[in-house]
Amino acid sequence: MTPTAFDVVIVGAGIVGAACADEFAQAGLHVAVIEAGQIGGGATAAGMGHIVVMDDSEAQFALTNYSQQLWRTLAAELPPKFLEDTEYEECGTMWVAADEEEMDEVRRKQAFYEQRGVPVEVLDARQLAEAEPNLRPGLAGGLRVPQDGVTYPPCGARFFIEQAQTRGAQLFQGKTVIELTGKGARLSDGSFIAAGFTVNASGSWAPELTPGVNVQKRKGHLVITDRYPGFVRHQLIELGYLKSAHSISTDSVAFNAQPRKTGQILIGSSRQYGVEDKQIDPPILRRMIDRAIEYMPRLAKLSALRTWTGFRAATPDKLPLIGPSAIENLYLATGHEGLGITTSLGTAKLLADQVLKRTPAIPIEPYLPSRSMEDAHA
Numbered sequence: 001m002t003p004t005a006f007d008v009v010i011v012g013a014g015i016v017g018a019a020c021a022d023e024f025a026q027a028g029l030h031v032a033v034i035e036a037g038q039i040g041g042g043a044t045a046a047g048m049g050h051i052v053v054m055d056d057s058e059a060q061f062a063l064t065n066y067s068q069q070l071w072r073t074l075a076a077e078l079p080p081k082f083l084e085d086t087e088y089e090e091c092g093t094m095w096v097a098a099d100e101e102e103m104d105e106v107r108r109k110q111a112f113y114e115q116r117g118v119p120v121e122v123l124d125a126r127q128l129a130e131a132e133p134n135l136r137p138g139l140a141g142g143l144r145v146p147q148d149g150v151t152y153p154p155c156g157a158r159f160f161i162e163q164a165q166t167r168g169a170q171l172f173q174g175k176t177v178i179e180l181t182g183k184g185a186r187l188s189d190g191s192f193i194a195a196g197f198t199v200n201a202s203g204s205w206a207p208e209l210t211p212g213v214n215v216q217k218r219k220g221h222l223v224i225t226d227r228y229p230g231f232v233r234h235q236l237i238e239l240g241y242l243k244s245a246h247s248i249s250t251d252s253v254a255f256n257a258q259p260r261k262t263g264q265i266l267i268g269s270s271r272q273y274g275v276e277d278k279q280i281d282p283p284i285l286r287r288m289i290d291r292a293i294e295y296m297p298r299l300a301k302l303s304a305l306r307t308w309t310g311f312r313a314a315t316p317d318k319l320p321l322i323g324p325s326a327i328e329n330l331y332l333a334t335g336h337e338g339l340g341i342t343t344s345l346g347t348a349k350l351l352a353d354q355v356l357k358r359t360p361a362i363p364i365e366p367y368l369p370s371r372s373m374e375d376a377h378a
């Protein structure tokens with residue numbers, strides 16, 4: 001069989017690979033995407049789809065803020081198709097403060113966001129109760145970030161792949177890559193797809209194809225309810241979520257509830273390291289649901305339809321790997337932990353900026369894979 005030469009071969013049609021495929025196809029490159037399973041069937045199918053600006057570090061803020069703006073631009077430029085196909089909705093985030101100590105954190109976050117041009121609104125206890133009547137009484141207040149949104153992630157991945165296909169990209173679905181170099185991908189059927197450069201966007205599987213990539217699996221559980229339109233209005237997150245997301249050694253849970261366009265409520269979330277099996281972990285699930293009910297007691301009366309788990313691809317410094325690997329012409333787009341739905345669009349832009357020598361909108365240095373290779377050598 002004669003190898004077909006593409007400009008770029010992308011491994012993985014999760015939301016990150018899909019967004020990269022669309023970005024490169026838009027730039028006029030001849031793109032191949034290779035996906036072993038379903039489009040968006042990996043972590044993307046398991047994710048919550050919260051499009052959120054985060055402030056863990058300046059670099060995390062820059063990438064999430066840039067990406068959130070890219071989601072909003074698409075929603076403005078491509079309605080109604082984008083909104084229907086991806087179920088994108090700008091419902092806003094409500095950070096929920098349980099007590100005065102957490103209100104201090106609300107005010108710190110408010111200052112951080114406002115200094116960087118992100119609109120936010122501080123709510124006192126009464127305003128929070130009015131905005132979200134199903135929260136328990138007695139909470140201290142909250143911080144609303146109105147431009148944050150939600151999407152249904154596998155549909156987002158499909159949307160970007162279909163856009164890329166209309167721009168000439170070719171999808172090889174049901175094909176497993178067993179070897180990846182900067183010159184192309186060897187498939188399990190023995191064929192080789194040649195390219196000028198390649199992108200490993202295989203999420204938490206990335207180290208299997210590119211040894212030395214420093215990502216670890218971080219397991220998460222989610223639950224979805226039957227339809228209760230209006231029960232939750234914003235993406236709700238307890239401020240204690242930050243403690244949960246920061247912990248890199250212990251199992252943790254935090255209250256996180258999302259209104260879906262269908263009227264369903266998606267409830268999260270848990271974080272576990274060192275667990276490789278996909279099985280539901282009943283004690284962790286129990287803790288997660290108990291935490292949700294603590295914040296929204298009436299949730300206890302609702303019907304849950306399904307629960308599942310997924311794996312975030314976590315890096316030691318909680319920033320993704322976007323850029324050249326140690327192998328010539330092999331690029332990485334992985335390590336997005338719990339923010340890959342949000343940052344898929346920023347990742348695609350920053351990767352294409354590097355390859356096509358365009359000027360990036362934000363500094364790329366914090367995300368370059370070379371930083372973790374330096375760590376590994378140190």
Ligand SMILES: Cc1cc2nc3c(=O)[nH]c(=O)nc-3n(C[C@H](O)[C@H](O)[C@H](O)COP(=O)(O)OP(=O)(O)OC[C@H]3O[C@@H](n4cnc5c(N)ncnc54)[C@H](O)[C@@H]3O)c2cc1C
Nearest residue numbers: 012014016042043044047048050177203220339340341342
């Ligand atoms: C419980 C949970 C909640 C989350 N909530 C959010 C959230 O609210 N907001 C947010 O922004 N992010 C969230 N995330 C994170 C987000 O889901 C991920 O960061 C994102 O989906 C990663 O996308 P990806 O394309 O890198 O990886 P994946 O979606 O895992 O895609 C990788 C793809 O590569 C394919 N693949 C792997 N190996 C091969 C191979 N050898 N050959 C061919 N194909 C291969 C896989 O089949 C897969 O489809 C959450 C994650 C979890 C687990």
